[in-house]
Amino acid sequence: MAKKYYDPAGLGKFGNIAEFQKPMADKFFAYYGEVFKEGALTAREKSLIALAVAHGVQCPYCIDAYSTDALEKGCSEAQMMEAVHVAAAMRGGATLVHATQMMDHVKDLTGA
């Protein structure tokens, strides 16, 4: 076995998760396929959302897969980077908004 946590070849083996639990994997992949189909959102819009989420969840497999996918869907570099900024802003905002809790707690303890 490779002595590393992430092996680029792992992405191509994604389907193999069925080896240990087939019914759930089958349901997951069917669902996954359905989600990414053209719907109320275009396949291109979904690709950019997936690229942003890939960065949000920091999955190197998903980052590779959806960078390629976004290129194939005709997204520009600027569009891809803006999608990542959305993820970054969300993560930053989600961290910072918790500061209100810290502030309330501090004020409560110090009687301010």
Next chain:
Amino acid sequence: MKSLLAQHALLSAPSEQRLVLEDPGSALPFFADKLAESGLPVLHATNLEVLQLNLGRMCNQTCTHCHVDAGPDRKERMSREVMEDCLRALDAHPVHTVDLTGGAPEMHPDFRWFVEQLNEKGCHIIVRCNLTIIRANKKYYDLPEFYRKHKMEVVSSLPFYTADRTDRQRGKGVFEHSIEALKMLNAVGYGLPDSELELNLVYNPAGAFLPGSQDELEKQFKKSLMADHGIQFHKLFAITNLPISRFLEYLVRSEHYAEYMERLVNAFNPAAVQGVMCRNMISVSHDGSIYDCDFNQMLELPLSAGMPHHIRDLAKSNVAGRAIVTGRHCYGCTAGAGSSCGGTVA
């Protein structure tokens, strides 16, 4: 940038390219086996309807992914004699379309003479114009007018609707000059909504990935080129890069070859096989040799046994129904929605 030939690169030789593609040690299935496994017969030609003529390898650009290995350092070009052989072949076969390619076909000194001859024969003429040639020198500024006069269809590569990605593939400043050329084409009536002067663009991915939906890409190109530059065109053809010449060399050098080929094989679409462009065409090299398609020409894979090898012999031969010579490069034509000089096929 120099051509692979001028760099004396190993992969400038078609025989070396064939060795990489047809490596028996590779895990990739042979194309013929894939057809058989999918229950499809060996690929055969239908009637000859299109002649694609490669007027030479000279080009004002040196795009990184050029499958012709064209560039300013390439001097090969079609002789008058071979052009006349082509005209004779047109008299003998019911060819409705002549597709002029290169290099930059307009750089051939006999280009205009040849187009006039073709025009007299009444066939539909396509010119694969790289756009920047129109702006390359004053002597080419009147090309849009020349195309218009001869009712030629203009098919032009524009890898992307932004400057950075286009210039990375085709060279610095190419996007800007291409936009100027497109405006000149629009100005004489090319690409306008109800105009019969057809202006179609070719999109090919700027790297080791496949083209997405042709319709979606066309929408994006139309929207961006109109909003940013006021440019109009008719159709967008999404073409897959075939692993040949400079694109093959890039794939091998950047270690993307195996991954790219795997993507092509995984995307094999049996429904795309019937529409591949070699079925109704013959491709002619600058030296008069003939092939099933431009890609086979670059790999120097001649027509199947018993078929003529030179355009001078085409007039007296029947090439309809011939078996087409295929190889692993053909996966590029059959991946996803398929790919041809006219875009997707399935």
